[in-house]
Amino acid sequence: MTATSDSPEDEHLPARDCLAVAAATPVAIDLAPDHSLLAMHCQMLLASGCDGIALFGTTGEGPEFTATDRKSGLEAAVRAGIAPGRLIVSATAMSIGETVDLAKHALDANVDSILLMPPCMFRSNITAEGAYRFYATVIDRIARDDLRLCLYHFPDICGVPLTPPIVRRLDEAFPGIVTGVKDSGGDFGFTEALIRSCGHLRIFTGTEIHLPQALAAGAYGTICGLGNVMPRLLRAMFEAPSAFDRRGLVPLITSGDLILSRQSFGASIKAVLAQVTGQPSWARMLPPLDELHYPERGWMLADFERWERSLPPSMRSFHAGEALAARDNVLPLRRAL
Template identity: 35%
Template sequence: MTSPKKPAFVGIWTAMLTPLDAAQQIDLDAFAAHAKRLLAAGCGGVTAFGTTGEGPSFSVAERMAAVEGLIARGVPAERLIVGTSCTAVPETVALTRHATALGVHGCLVLAPFYFKGVSDQGIIDSFRQILDQSMSPELAVYLYHIPQVTGVPLSHHVIRTLFNAYPQQILGIKDSQCDQAHSLALAGAFMKDLTVYVGFEPDLPALGRLGSTGAISGLANFVPRLVHRLVSEPDGPGAVRDLQRVKDVLAMLDGFSLMPALKAVMAERDANHAWLTVRAPLVAVTSSEHAELRRRLLALALDPLKD
């Protein structure tokens, strides 16, 4: 008998930034403390080693040790999604098997992304190898579409073919193309079978009205309540204000490299400049950039109890 399909995630599962020490090693105590603070703020869960978390910049061994470290420090495995994507299929398999064996909610998986211009069949073959070689009753996967970063899009044909082959294992699609028309088209094509989540926060209300139940959000590192309301209350009494508020937060980051800027915001929020450290090839904000971000952040006057 086939076991019941695991429900897709609900709520905001923050795309966590990864705190590093001065030697650019993962600071596991800070990582776990950040995760637990987000859960306490009402996040449904947290996501480690996605794009916002600089996932591809860390080795397989580093990512495995960090996920184990989060769980050992009290982050519930079932409230974790782990980005397991690598350019090599065997490494993605190793990370996916490892995370699944630890009991995480699911794995966020890109197509292998080094080669560009590959065919739909090549992408399908890669995912089939990842899923077949990672197969277990607990395996749960979210397909991750972010072509402006990877150069490897997931077409409707790829998604439909994979879902038809693995209906129990594929729970949803994370669409981070930042194109509302594309997200709405995905929702129209797949929402009855798969939850479509968007990574671009201003699009959350539109997808929430179509049945999307949450998001993996980078802004939720420091405005989790605001992001949560956008998807849970898309037509609530404060919806217009909340949507403008999130647009203002994004405008604050305009003109900066996103992940270093997000880390600079965390450095200001926590009064801890250790947050500024990034892994190459990213470059930390300069002192002048940091000062400008500080000025913009102060002008926003974020409320930690509401935003």
């Protein structure tokens, strides 16, 4: 587990083997982020062994919030004591101007880096050259030497594959600015090609079951959605003594993921968080996204509880039991399902 510092400003992501969570965002009745719940969630994740938090990405419904909401959410997290050096902030938006504005605000807060994918509205008309020009234009307009940009490969959402040649071209044009790639494409062959051709960059996999081979191949770590509800299991994978032991945990992660992926993954994550925290607003999604409804929601929650109780006590995040609760470094258990 990552050691903490007395001064939040001194905390940063680790040099390797980084477990970062693509945080879900609790939504208040006015459809703005619930700052208090978001800060508490970030604190829980860090206390459970996560190295960092990615705010307002796709799992966090970021592009649906206003720039003002996203800025205030970041500010609230920092005020709550979350070290900015452990935050990766998504600046993905539908306009270049808004993207630049969000990125500059996050840089002013001294976050670790900016996560960015091209806008998704014009999926079929975006070429490789257009993707390059998008990133180059954003970098030029931010115009700051302290920019650390993590490119976001998620073709299922934005329709734009960030191929290794595009990544290399951006890296060569903006050395020291482009610092990483988050690969959420779900194809380990693609991840491996990125590691081989751009191994000096921080390559994150967004596919948790690929972690053992990705880390063995030289990936920096993960930015993942499952970490919202199974942070201790993922921490155990990072702390396993060998790649063989890491692979042994993949079936546990896969079985939990299958439960959460029967319906909308994001809505399932938030339904679990609503149940274990006793905060119904966690279940709220921003339209047009929809929350889970009964009876499917009840079936999923019951199966998720059974799944987690089947884990070794040290790997459970919400139903830890007496053995784990006795440890000093474990957050008090939330309300049981």
